Amino acid sequence: MASKKYIKLRARLMRDEEIAFGPGKADLLAAIDRTGSISAAARDMGMSYRRAWLLVDTMNRCFRSPLVDSAPGGKHGGGARLTDTGRRVRQRYLEMEAALRALADEFEKDLNKDLR
Amino acid sequence: MASKKYIKLRARLMRDEEIAFGPGKADLLAAIDRTGSISAAARDMGMSYRRAWLLVDTMNRCFRSPLVDSAPGGKHGGGARLTDTGRRVRQRYLEMEAALRALADEFEKDLNKDLR
DNA sequence: CTTCGCTATATCCTGCTGTGCATAACGAAT
């Protein structure tokens, strides 16, 4: 079988018409946690700093308390760190994602029967 | 509370990098079933005929047997009809969607606590 | 045999998303 068949799942936490949280933001939080800065995280993920910053900004605005703490100044000066809220929200989101994935997998076999 | 908080869910059946089935295609199938033609369905949904046709084409190419039967000729001549496969796939997809939605709703309350 | 509304397809155009680049201010280390 040369064709790859799979179910692509996406869950987004919405606040009004803004995307408060989603798979991309979850990945970004992980990268920030790993690297200690928004810009390093962006480089690491191959996305523009602008985009990474916008994602962080949206998150922080959408939640009651910010998910990322940031301060200017480079070379061990400023940078960005996950807040407890950030860690908790990401954790809960990943749990939901995993549960949804497991459920979708139960349907996958049946639906794939008809796929070429 | 002026802000609307909700979880936006999307499940797509993929074949290689093509979207074989998803929420838009499910809606389109319903509209085709209702109206009896691709073009009427497109008008009904406020989308371009081009897009509707492309969606149908992708579906039919991705599945072993077509989901939509179509024939040229207007005014009760040609048109489009769902095949049994089309109906069955759509049905199964909707069932999965509903199950995923129900599961996501279980997580929603908890995640919304932190949302503004 | 003309007309109507459809399938099928190509081409052009537009709007949006995200990148690239530029700038300013900042904080720690050297």
Added chain:
DNA sequence: ATTCGTTATGCACAGCAGGATATAGCGAAG
């Protein structure tokens, strides 16, 4: 003080998904 790597922000540009439009051929009904 100078340098370095950040945060924070604006703006111009590209790529692309989808809309608008045009055309050709078809089939049943009148």
